[in-house]
Amino acid sequence: MQKNDWSLSAIVAGFVAVLVGFASSVAIVFQAAAAAGASAEITASWVGVLGxxxxxxxIGFSWYYKAPILTAWSTPGAALLATSLQGVSLAEAVGVFIFSAVLTTALGLSGWFDKLTRKIPLPIAAAMLAGIMLKFGLDIFISLQASPMLVLLMIGVFLLAKRFWPRYAVPLVLLTGVLFCFSQQQLDFSGVELSLVQLVWVSPAWSWSAILGVGVPLFVVTMTSQNIPGLAVLRSSGYQTPVSPLLSWTGLITLVSAPFGNFSINLAAITAAICSGPEAHPDPDKRYTAGIAAGVFYLLTGLAGATVVALFAAFPKELIATVAGLALLGTIAANLATATVDTQHRDAAILTLLITASGVSFFGIASAFWGLVAGLVTTGWFSWRRSQA
Incomplete structure (x- = not known):
């Protein structure tokens, strides 16, 4: 790692990724912990160990592979736990986490996941990603209704910076938003108290009903709704990192840290897209520093635990939504172009995009998976029809 590989834009991209990751879904983690009967101390331990x-x-993945590889907790997994852990003891919940981690590790070591994902056509994967990220772009203009002055100012700074200082567009947008909110007294730090996290060990217990009813679905939704889109982000950004080692290591890390409250970490999609786009660094070979920066900020969130969560909560949701949407504009555009440039896959890609963006969910599995299935089935149907012609 060279010193000149680092840039302010990469560091800010890492910070924005962590800010978006925590602020957008940490409440779901709290709900999952509450469903398992976790105390305040144990809930803080969950947040700390996840960080x-x-x-x-x-840090490890990005440094070793020289690519912006980010991990995240499984947001669909947390949502599943929040609705499925009622009546399951905290010790049995830890047993569920361990079981899911063992399956993830075994799948990574087998190499099956890598072989399967390589059969997904790039336009279909790009369409799925565009569908996932489309919500973040639309949230800019939803936020415009609630805070027109803030959002218009941030958009104006973004357009100005893209014209004259494109490398610093997102940092300038973030700084503008924070300064505006500070001047309008919209930053509420009253709930922020400095404290270091204390990890709490919970010994696992085993319940077949919990393992089958919660553990298997946790594994499935994490694979389909998180790891597949996460890998697609890497591939669409031009990084051909082998996925089996990544899957194995995320499974092992989850396995070791599950007794402290790590229910599942996986390849990130949205936050990875923030760090793998041109806004992070104009040189793709140096964007790995954004992944390392995100890792450092995650470590700080883990160390500070509830303090950092409260700090992130002080930012208005409109500020976070606008920063995230603007940071992802380039990635959304690139994936839309990839999805539609090949006429052979265009219909299947558009179908994938629309189903993914719709947010529909069946059997507890998110729309990204069903969009991918629809795209692959449509691609297979058209390929079969052409072979019969």
Whole structure:
């Protein structure tokens, strides 16, 4: 790692990724912990160990593979736990986490996941990603209704910076938003108290009903709704990192840290897209520093635990939504172009995009998976029809 590989834009991209990751879904983690009957101390331990696990893996993966490889907790997995852990003891919940981690590790070591994902056509994967990220772009203009002055100012700064200082567009947007909110007294730090996290060990217990009813679905939704889109982000950004080692290591890290509350970490999609686009660094070979920066910020969130969560909560949601949407504009555009440039896959790609963006969910599995299935089935149908012609 060279000193000149680092840039302010890469560091800010890492910070924005962590800010978006925590602010957008940490409440779901709290709900999952509450469903398992976790105390305030144990809930803080969950947040702390997740921060440590994501920080270590982001730094390690990004440094070793020289690519912006980010991990995240499984947001669909947390949502599943929030609705499925009622009546399951905290010790049995830890047993569920361990079981899911063992399956993830075994799948990574087998190499099956890597072989399967390589059969997904790039336009279909790009369409799925565009569908996932489309919501973040639309949220800019939804936020415009609630905070027109803030959002218009941030958009104006973004357009100006893209014209004259494109490398610093996102940092300038973030700085503008923070300064505006500060001047309008919209930053509420009253709930922020400095404290270091204390990890709490919970010994696992085993319940077949919990393992089958919660553990298997946790594994499935994490693979389909998180790891597949996460890998697609890497591939669409031009990084051909082998996925089996990444899957194995995320499974092992989850396995080791599950007793402290790590229910699942996986390849990130949205936050990885923030760090793998041109806004992070104009040189793709140097964007790995954004992944390392995100890892450092994740470690800090793990160390500070509830303090950092409260700090992130102080930012208005409109500010976070606008920063995230603007940071992803380039990635959305690139994936839309990839999805539609090949006429052979265009219909299948558009179908994938629309189903993914719709947010429909069946059997507890998110729309990204069903969009991918629809695209692959449509591609297979058209290929079969052409072979019969």
């Amino acid at each position: 440590f696990a994501m920080g270590i893996s982001c």
